[in-house]
Amino acid sequence: MPSRKDAESILVVDDAPETLEVLQRNLSGQGYRVLTAPSVEDAIRILKVETVDLVITDLKLPKISGMDLVRYVRENLTDTEVMMITGYPTVEGAVEAVKIGAEEFLAKPFTDEELFAAVKRSLDTLSTRRIRKAQTTSKLDNLCGLTGEGKAMLRIYDHISKAASTSATVLISGESGTGKELVARAIHYNSPRATAPFIPINCAGIPEGLFESELFGHRKGAFTGAISTRTGFFQAAEGGTIFLDEISETSPAMQVKLLRVLQDKEICMVGARQAEKVDVRIMAATNTDLKGLVEKSIFREDLFFRLNVISIQVPPLRERGDDILHLIHHFSAAYAQELDVPPPKFTRQAYQALRNYYWPGNVRELENVIQSVIVMTDDKEIDVSDLPQHMRFSIPEGSSIDKTLAQVEVDHIQLILNSVDGNKTQAAQILGIDRKTLREKLKKFSIET
Ligand SMILES: Nc1ncnc2c1ncn2[C@@H]1O[C@H](COP(=O)(O)OP(=O)(O)OP(=O)(O)O)[C@@H](O)[C@H]1O
Ligand SMILES: [Mg+2]
Known part of the structure; x- marks a missing residue:
């Protein structure tokens, strides 16, 4: 057969x-x-x-x-x-x-x-x-583009499905490009609010002076330039969800106002005398350690607790095991279809380099890399030389199962150094040690940089 x-x-x-x-x-x-x-x-x-x-x-x-x-x-x-x-x-x-x-x-x-x-x-x-x-995954009607089958993603689908069944506030944390916004969308579109709007707001992108009026709207004459009454994002999101991205970037004054919305479920248009009730679910995302900012008194503790009712941590790509391969196939198929070419094949070495790379930009970086190799490579098979230069070094020398602890340490330090082009400050940060310790290790193991 x-x-x-x-x-x-x-x-x-x-x-x-x-x-x-x-x-x-x-x-x-x-x-x-x-x-x-x-x-x-x-x-x-x-x-x-x-x-x-x-x-x-x-x-x-x-x-x-x-x-x-x-x-x-x-x-x-x-x-x-x-x-x-x-x-x-x-x-x-x-x-x-x-x-x-x-x-x-x-x-x-x-x-x-x-x-x-x-x-x-x-x-x-x-x-x-x-x-x-x-x-487990099919409990969700709409994954909003999220893919992955590893343990980490299954846990995320489970969190999404639980969060979708309530209207509680959600705080989503994770490195840049891990899919926080997709997670927020998936919660909204699997919840009873799905038919009402999902409005994402980048808190870092709105000038401080306009923030309040953008969010809550303003009355005619409330400030110079307010020539007519205008509603804000909250009124537009009635019955739906507001997604506050990069929540750590909000000013102390805005933090107080958001706290009031969460406590009283009402907003006050700029220049209005009376507050109005709103039915809007709030989700927020951060790629910084919000708890750490609370400890440094940069972010209000009471607002943090109000936001952090349901907490979802989206893991970095490098901690998702085989899902890296899954995502490579997913994006290759998607971009090949867009360009109307057959999906590319990758050599074993190219897979290894992609699998072992540190992916500081996570899924977004992977998506960009796959898109660019498909566009730039004429070969039917993509090899290490077709990958961006900084990834070509991440091929390991065989498996670590038969190595001594010291050898694994040397290899790992070398791998990280290569992935950041020899930048010791960055390498030390990734390795979770200080520069001095890294220098000592380089000397001890005679690692050339
Ligand atoms: N699990 C996944 N499956 C498929 N695509 C994904 C996945 N996670 C992220 N992506 C894609 O990666 C990109 C980044 O996702 P998203 O914008 O949700 O990340 P983010 O965590 O909000 O990033 P940032 O912190 O930079 O705002 C998007 O193009 C998204 O489609
Ligand atoms: Mg985002």
């Missing part, structure tokens, strides 16, 4: 070439897409760049055992099953393998039928797990 285009993929890991060959032939014959690796190191290298549904690994492997591979898969990949095969079956071995997450344990010698049945059982488990996962 030829392998189908959407076939489930299986990675077989065994140090005996003849076993690899037999398993590859048999499983390909069943229509699966089969990849092979002779060692755990090679397997991990493949798993970093390929989507694999099932890993079948031998227990006894040179250097690193199959047990460690099972552990790696369970800790890093939420959407992959593992099956262990071994020539030396022991009850303890089987118990241990299943305990750390192997779905199946198959003792050699086994018949083809036993193998196929075990593979089918593993893949069925996977598909049940996927359906369950899809049910």
